[in-house]
Amino acid sequence: MNYRTVLTICPYCGCGCGMYLPVLDGCLGRPIPDKTHPLSQGRLCIKGWSAHEHVASKDRLTKPLVKTQGEFKEVGWDAALDLVAARLLKIREQHGPDSLAFLCSAKCTNEENFLLQKFARAVIGTNNVDHCARL
Amino acid sequence: MNTPEVEIRERVRQLLDDDRLPGVLGLRAEHGHVGPHVFNSADDLTALVLEPRYGMALVCQAILDGSPKGRLGVVARGCDERALIEMAKLGQVDLARLVLIGLACSEQQARECMCTRPYPRRIDVGEKVAGVAPGDDARVQQLLAQDVQARLAFWQSEFNRCIKCYGCRNVCPVCICDACVLEEMCWVERGKIPPELPFHLIRAYHIADKCILCGACESACPVDIPLTTLYALSQARLKELFDYEPGLDVTQKSPLTTTLEETPLHEL
Structure with missing residues (x-):
C-alpha cells in the first residue's frame, strides 16, 4: 500500500483553490480540499471536486x-x-486575420497563455484572444 | 506534561516500530500547509500535527479499499471514530483492520464544532471534556423559537445560496450510495443554480439516521449554509423519538430500519 497526498492548486480557473490529490498505488482519487489554503480554506466548487475525473476517463x-x-x-x-x-x-x-480567434485556458501556465496570445497577435495578426475562465 | 502533539507522535512511533503497522494516517505539515498523510516511518513524525481537523474516515476507507489486506493506524477524534462506526454498520470499512489512536478534543475545539461528544470511546491522548449540550446551540434555540413558516423561510434563504458544488455530499462519511440521486435529472435539474429545496432535503433524509454531526459538510460549504444546525435538529428528534444516536456502537442498528419490525410505530 502506497498512499500519498500531493499538495496542488485546482487547475480550472484563476481563483487557484488549494487541494490535495490522493494517490493510492498510482491511482488518482477525488481531491481533498486544503483547509490551510489562505484563499479557499477547505472549500471547492464543482469543478475542483471533479478535477481528477478526466485523468483516467475512457473518453479522454x-x-x-x-x-x-x-x-x-x-x-x-x-x-x-x-x-x-x-x-x-x-x-x-x-x-483576413480577424476571422480567426484563439482560446487560451486557465488550466495552462502563464507562459503557455503568453505564447498563445503572442502567436495570435504577432503571427496571425488578430486581437481575438479569450479564455475558458470566462465561461 | 507533553503536548497532545508530542504524545500522539509517541503513540504513532510505537505503532510503527513496536507493533509493526505499515502505516498510520494522521496530518502532516509540509510547505506551510496541512493535509492527511500516511506516516510509514518514525523518522517523519516531527511533521505530524493535529490541526486543522480533517475528516479521516473517508481517507481510511479509500486506503483500505485499495489494499485488500493489512492494517492501518489512524489518529481519530470522536467524530472520526463515530464516522467509522457508522461506515462499518453500512459495510464500508472493516474496523478490525484499523488501529485507532483516540484523541480527545479540547473544550475550545468542542465549542468551535458545537460538538456534543468531543471524544472517542477510548482516549489515548487528551482529556475528556464535556460536550456542548444540544440546547446550548444558539442557532438551534433561535430557530426552535420560530414558527414553521419562519423556519422554512430561513432555510430557503440559506439554500438559495447553494452553488451545487456537491461538497457536502463528497465529504460526508455516511453518504455512501454509488449512484447518487442528487445526480439524477428527475430530482435535481442539471445546470440550474441554486437547486430546488429537495436537493438539501434528500440529503437530510438520506443521512437522518446516520449523521454523526462531524460538521465536515458545513466546513466544506463555500457559501456557509449552516448544515450542521439542520442535521443537529433532525438528530435531536431521532434521540427524542427512538433514544438512538448514530456512531456509538457498531452492533446497534438504526431504528429507521428496525423499529417497524421490532416495535410497531403505534406502540412507541
Missing part, C-alpha cells in the same frame, strides 16, 4: 484525431499540426 483523448468524410481518424502529431497550420493560413488569406 490521448492522440490527435482528424475528421475526414464524417469520421474521426487517428493521425500523428506532425500530420495534425501540418493540417492545422495549413488551414489557419488559408483562412487568414481568404478572410
Whole structure:
C-alpha cells in the first residue's frame, strides 16, 4: 500500500483553490480540499471536486484525431499540426486575420497563455484572444 | 506534561516500530500547509500535527479499499471514530483492520464544532471534556423559537445560496450510495443554480439516521449554509423519538430500519 497526498492548486480557473490529490498505488482519487489554503480554506466548487475525473476517463483523448468524410481518424502529431497550420493560413488569406480567434485556458501556465496570445497577435495578426475562465 | 502533539507522535512511533503497522494516517505539515498523510516511518513524525481537523474516515476507507489486506493506524477524534462506526454498520470499512489512536478534543475545539461528544470511546491522548449540550446551540434555540413558516423561510434563504458544488455530499462519511440521486435529472435539474429545496432535503433524509454531526459538510460549504444546525435538529428528534444516536456502537442498528419490525410505530 502506497498512499500519498500531493499538495496542488485546482487547475480550472484563476481563483487557484488549494487541494490535495490522493494517490493510492498510482491511482488518482477525488481531491481533498486544503483547509490551510489562505484563499479557499477547505472549500471547492464543482469543478475542483471533479478535477481528477478526466485523468483516467475512457473518453479522454490521448492522440490527435482528424475528421475526414464524417469520421474521426487517428493521425500523428506532425500530420495534425501540418493540417492545422495549413488551414489557419488559408483562412487568414481568404478572410483576413480577424476571422480567426484563439482560446487560451486557465488550466495552462502563464507562459503557455503568453505564447498563445503572442502567436495570435504577432503571427496571425488578430486581437481575438479569450479564455475558458470566462465561461 | 507533553503536548497532545508530542504524545500522539509517541503513540504513532510505537505503532510503527513496536507493533509493526505499515502505516498510520494522521496530518502532516509540509510547505506551510496541512493535509492527511500516511506516516510509514518514525523518522517523519516531527511533521505530524493535529490541526486543522480533517475528516479521516473517508481517507481510511479509500486506503483500505485499495489494499485488500493489512492494517492501518489512524489518529481519530470522536467524530472520526463515530464516522467509522457508522461506515462499518453500512459495510464500508472493516474496523478490525484499523488501529485507532483516540484523541480527545479540547473544550475550545468542542465549542468551535458545537460538538456534543468531543471524544472517542477510548482516549489515548487528551482529556475528556464535556460536550456542548444540544440546547446550548444558539442557532438551534433561535430557530426552535420560530414558527414553521419562519423556519422554512430561513432555510430557503440559506439554500438559495447553494452553488451545487456537491461538497457536502463528497465529504460526508455516511453518504455512501454509488449512484447518487442528487445526480439524477428527475430530482435535481442539471445546470440550474441554486437547486430546488429537495436537493438539501434528500440529503437530510438520506443521512437522518446516520449523521454523526462531524460538521465536515458545513466546513466544506463555500457559501456557509449552516448544515450542521439542520442535521443537529433532525438528530435531536431521532434521540427524542427512538433514544438512538448514530456512531456509538457498531452492533446497534438504526431504528429507521428496525423499529417497524421490532416495535410497531403505534406502540412507541
